[in-house]
Amino acid sequence: MSSKKELIKGTLRLIVLKLLSENTRMYGYEITQRVKELSGNQIELTFGALYPTLHKLESEKLIVSKTVVIDGRARKYYSLNKAGLDAAATEVADYFTFSKALNMVLS
Amino acid sequence: MRLERQEIAYIRNDLNKKGFAKGSLLDELVDHVCCEMEDDLKKGVPFKKAYERVLQTITPDQIKQVQAESFSATYPTTRAMLFNTLKMMWRQATRFRVHTAINVTGLTIGFIVFTIVALFLKHELDFDKQFTHAEDIYRITMSSTVGGVENSIPTTFPVFGPELQARYGEVADYARVINHKYTRLRPTFRYEDKIFYEDGVIFADSTFFRLFDFPFLSGDAVTALNDPNSVVLTSAMAEKYFGTHSPVGQTIRFNDTDLLVTGVLKELPSNTHMKFDFVIPMSGLKFSGAFRNLSVLNSWDVDWFWNYLLISDGEAVEKIENGITSLAQEQNPEQTKEHNVRFALQHLTDIHLFSEFDYNTDISSNGNLTNLYILVSIGVLVLMISSINFINLSMSSAARRYKEIGVSKILGAMRTQLRIQYLLEAVLICVVSFVLAIGAVKLILPVFSTWVGVEMILANNYGVVILLFLFTIVLGLLSGAYPAFFMSSLEPQRVLKGVWKPGHGGAYFRKVLIGVQVTISIFLMVGTIVVSEQLSYINHRELGFDKEHVIMLPIRGTQISRHFVEFKQQLLGESSIGNVTSVSEPIGREVQFMSFKVEGKQEDQFVKILNVTHDFVQTMNLQLLEGRDMSPEIGSDSVGGFVINEAAAKAFGWDEAVGKHLQHVWREGVDGRVIGVVKDFNFEPLQNQVDPIVIWFGGPYWYAAIKTQPGAASQAISAIEAAWKKLEPEKPFDFQFLDAAIQKVYEREERMSEMFFVFAIISIGTAMLGLYGLISFILNQRLKEIGVRKVMGASSNAILLLISGEYVKLVFISFMAAVPLSYWVMNYWLQTFAFRISWSPAYFIIAFGIAIVVVLATVLSRAGIAADLNPAKVLRSE
Structure with a gap:
């Protein structure tokens, strides 16, 4: 596994939480596209990485899902609930604190 | 550019067919694929090309990972594992149905027997504990x-x-x-x-x-x-x-x-x-x-x-x-x-279990510790047999799964995971048997309670249930330990390459366990034979008096006892009646005792007594060795004429007993003499020696013993009833046949014999069941060996001989172990009888014979099929 893949795996949860906290609701493909866009095509989420994270967050009761039929197919939208919003805020804050510290260590 | 409805349907159908996902995950996958394709289509890529490209980014491996990770994300690990284990168990159980049925049935039977015996033990130990103080x-x-x-x-x-x-x-x-x-x-x-x-x-x-x-x-x-x-x-x-x-x-x-x-x-x-x-x-x-x-x-x-x-x-x-x-x-x-x-x-x-009093002097008959010990050991033995079955079968079925273990490990299963899985599997089967057993006990208990005459309810004895449950868990862990700790440590490449072959692991241990089972079964068979022989001995032993055709009529406190001579005369006039006498005790139970001054002895002697009237010796058909019976013609007989038994003459040290002085301590001045000596007879149960007894004339008139003519019992009874009604119109007429009354004394032994029989059958059945399961398994593993032997020219018979020979040896060794065990235990039980059967080699030979026949029949029923196999079939893959 390349180190980039490793890094994505470690931060995927954070990415999903952050994106969802800024949007009322998103579906899987939308998330992959947004991440691609925001990262300037640097981060590409695969099907195999994204969905387990979503399901895990769902089982942790941080996000809720709703299935809607659009364009003749079922689409599953995810959105944060109250606990999810709180988690997103703290986890992102934690990340910045940590990354600052990490920068100091690495630079 | 939007996908058309048919196009979406095609994608959905294709993804489903490829087995990528199911349910809501399939929906998500379809949506994801469609979105990605729509982006491609916008760029002008044709449908087919786009689909192929997208598919390449999604490998089945990836999907499986999604499934697994989503699953473990949704379900915490333990639950996932339990679910997995259950699934595996179910597959195993349905694939090897006979094996599973044998396993569960055997264990359930063992649990049932153990629970019932434990409840009975508890009942006996709880005697009189219900009172507040x-x-x-x-x-x-x-x-x-x-x-x-x-x-x-x-x-x-x-x-x-x-x-x-x-x-x-x-x-x-x-x-x-x-x-x-x-x-x-x-x-x-x-x-x-x-x-x-x-x-x-x-x-x-x-x-x-x-x-x-x-x-x-x-x-x-x-x-x-x-x-x-x-x-x-x-x-x-x-x-x-x-x-x-x-x-x-x-x-x-x-x-x-x-x-x-x-x-x-x-x-x-x-x-x-x-x-x-x-x-x-x-x-x-x-x-x-x-x-x-x-x-x-x-x-x-x-x-x-x-x-x-x-x-x-x-x-x-x-x-x-x-x-x-x-x-x-x-x-x-x-x-x-x-x-x-x-x-x-x-x-x-x-009081109940630790009383050893003489003369039947307790309020009710107390328990017998020896019988209780034996019963409890039988319960434990049956449980042992079924536990051994279970361990044996689990071990062998684990060996069958060596490939599964290899594959699991290759796919990344951790050893701890495998261990927990195998332990869990074994424990779960045990728990299933436990639940079945408790249900069955609930159904059986009322029947059993009536049979042994005690009331036992499961509801009051949760201690027993908890104990059994703990045992269930321990047994599950023990039997799961072999696959869990030994097999899980196998290196997968060796297993899958066939370097390690199943069937060798623990084979010796399994044989020892089968040996233990056969030993226990032989022991129980010998026990059954000994108990039933002893009982039949009791029922058929010459007691020294006639118990047939004698009616015992309780006349205590009735007008009959006051007018006994008149009653007797009236009956003697009947052709259906041979003889009539009175006696103070029901013959064959314990009797009273009194102190006598005995000629030639300084100290007073405590001697058992029977008070009778004329014709006792004749009515009971006792054998006079010396002297004579009391006679109505000789007046002094009814005052101081004693008939004693051989044992009394011996105890008093008399060579010539007739004419010797004997005096009851409370009747000083009445000079008593021995007028006759009778051969020893069993006036008490056969547990007791024949003690010295003094038979003397007089009251209390508690029973009339009436000898009827053979075949004329019903006429005699109506004659007795008519005579009764005449003298005693008030009180009900009630009588017993002496032989039936004596048989009743041995009710406890009778029940013990039945229990032995039932438990022996159960244990032999359980052992057979286990043996059958195990042999089917072992032979399955030896199919190739048998095939090779046949190719090399061995006949079916030679193969049968080879296989059964091993088991004959096993039965023989078990038999050698069972002989001292059964001798020791059953001799201990026989010691409670003063009159008992002597050991015969036949008891052992019969048990051995049954064991060998049962084992061989079981072995041959499976081995026959194996020996007749076409070797080409089993060797095809080599």
Whole structure:
């Protein structure tokens, strides 16, 4: 596994939480596209990485899902609930604190 | 650019067909693929190309990962594992149905037997524990030595109760009890036109229910025994006499006295030694016909009372024990010293299992510790057999799964995971058997309770259930340990390459376990044979007297006993009747004893006695060795003429017994002489030696023994009834055949024999079941070996011989182990009989024969198929 893949795996949860906290609701493909866009095509989420994270967050009761039929197919939208919003805020804050510290260590 | 409806349907269908995902995950996958494709289509890529490209980014591996990770994300690990284990178990169970059925059935049977035996054991150990003060109640017992013979009885002098309470503050309460056994009449109760003999009558102090707090259905326990003319009865008796009427406040006639019913008790529990149907206050003792007034309660005349003390301080027991002996030495010095009388306090809860008293002197017949030990060991043995089955079968089925383990490990299963899975699997099967067993016990228990005559309910004994459950878990862990710890450590590449072959691991251990099973089965078979042989010996042994064609008619306290000669004359006129005599005891049970002065002996001798009238020797068909029977022509015979048995002549040291002096200590001045000696006969149960006995003339007239002509029993009975009605129109006519009465004495042994039989069958069946399962498995593994042997020219018969030979050897070794075990245990049991069968090699040979036939039949039923196989089939893959 390349180190980039490793890094994505470690931060995927954070990415999903952050994106969802800024949007009322998103579906899987939308998330992959947004991440691609925001990262300037640097981060590409695969099907195999994204969905387990979503399901895990769902089982942790941080996000809720709703299935809607659009364009003749079922689409599953995810959105944060109250606990999810709180988690997103703290986890992102934690990340910045940590990354600052990490920068100091690495630079 | 949007995808068309048909295009979406195509994608969905194709993804589904490829088996990428199911359910909501499939929906998500479809949406994801469609979105990605729509982006491609916008760029002008054709549908087919776009689909192929997108598919490439999604490999099945990735999907599987999504499934697994989503699953474990949704379900925490333990639950996932349990789910997985359950799934695997179910697959295994349905794939090897016979194997699973054998496993569960065998284990369930073992659990059932064990639970029932444990419940029975609990019932026996809980005797008399239901009373509030059970821990603080003691009974005074007495032992004495007369003429070198030691006697112990649980009855003592009635003065003890009040005297001890006055002397010791620790004696908080006392209750004396006496039953009708010593009274001169057989009690009858009458209500309206219902009249019955009742044997379960006791007289007790008014404090009785303070010590023995049996629950009342109606009436007041505190005052129930205050008035002499009152009676408390059990609910069964209430129903028998009063039907649906409420008995409290009604009058019931006891012999010739009216008693007021003051209370009805709930049916007595089966585990109390205090068994009765009626309680009459001690103050009403005069109605019993035994005592004219209550002065007996303050005297040292009779030691016929059970004395129960409530001792508030357990520390004081020894002090009081010594106090009783000194009290007796003080107030009754002569007898106490002369017979070296000692007193002891017996704990209430010890009465049932730890009583060894002489002369049948307890309220009810007590338990037999030897039989209980044997029964409990059988229960444990059956459980052992089925546990061994289970361990054996689990071990062998684990060996069958070596490939599964290899594959699991290659796919990344961790050793801990595998361990937990195998342990869990084994525990789960055990738990299933446990649940089945508890359900079955619930169904069987009522039947079993009626059979052994004790009431047992699962609901009151959660301890037993918990114990069994713990055992279940331990057994599961033990049997899962082999696959969990040994097999999980195998290196997968070796297993999958075939370097490690199953079947070798633990093969020796498994053989030892089978050996243990066969040993236990042989032991139980020998046990069954010995018990049933002993019983048949008891039933067919020549007792030294005729038990056939003898009717025992209880005449105690009836007009018949008062007009016995008239009754006898009338019967002798009947052609259906051969002979008539009277006797003081029911022959074949225990008898009373008395002190005699014996010619040539310094000390008084304690000798068992029978009081009879003329023609006893003839009626019972005893064999006269010397002298003669008492004769109506010789007047002195009915005063001081004694017939003794051989054992008595020997014990008294007489070579020529006839003419020797014999004098009852209470009848000084009456010079008695021995007039005849009879051959020893079993006047007591065969557990007892034939003791010396003195047969003398006179009362009490408790039974009429009537010898009928063979084949004329029914005429005889109607003749006896007619004679009875003439002299005793009041009381009901009731009789027993002597042989039936004697057989009843051995009811306990009879039941034991049945139990042995049932358990032997169960254990052999279980062992067979296990053997069958195991052999099918082992042969399956040896199919290739057998194939090679056949290719090399071995015949089917040679192969059968080879396979069965191993098992014959095994049975033989087990047999060698079973012989000393069964000899030792069964000999221990046989020792409880003074008259017993001698060991015969046949017992062992029969058991061995059955074992070998059963084992061989089991082996051959499977081996036959294996031996007849076409070797080409099994060797095809090599």
